Amino acid sequence: MRYIEPMAKLIEHFRALPGIGSKTAVRLAYHILDMEPAQAKALAQAIIEAKEKIGFCSCCFNLSDTDPCAICTSPRFMCSTSWSSSSGRTGG
Ligand SMILES: [Zn+2]
Numbered sequence: 540m541r542y543i544e545p546m547a548k549l550i551e552h553f554r555a556l557p558g559i560g561s562k563t564a565v566r567l568a569y570h571i572l573d574m575e576p577a578q579a580k581a582l583a584q585a586i587i588e589a590k591e592k593i594g595f596c597s598c599c600f601n602l603s604d605t606d607p608c609a610i611c612t613s614p615r616f617m618c619s620t621s622w623s624s625s626s627g628r629t630g631g
Contacts, residue, residue: 546572 542550546568553564571579595601596608598618603609611618 541547549568549571550561550564553559553567554561556564559567571582574582592604593602594604594606596603596606596611598607598611601608601610605612607618610616
């Protein structure tokens with residue numbers, strides 16, 4: 540089935556996601572069309588924000604919106620890179 544350009548583009552992007560087949564991609568695209576404009580914009584904005592703000596902590600390599608992450612900057616959970624080089628890791 541041929542879709543108009545904006546719809547085809549939306550389906551193509553959904554189909555590129557992991558676990559999304561052609562039928563699901565079409566269903567999601569129709570769902571987006573059914574959404575209120577504000578809801579669709581909020582979804583688009585959430586994707587943009589996630590991509591812009593989330594990265595990997597340079598200490599623990601977990602996902603974070605700050606670098607180093609809140610855990611690594613917390614005095615209770617000292618980042619491993621700030622450990623003394625002589626002591627190294629203990630236990631495991
Ligand atoms: Zn961290």
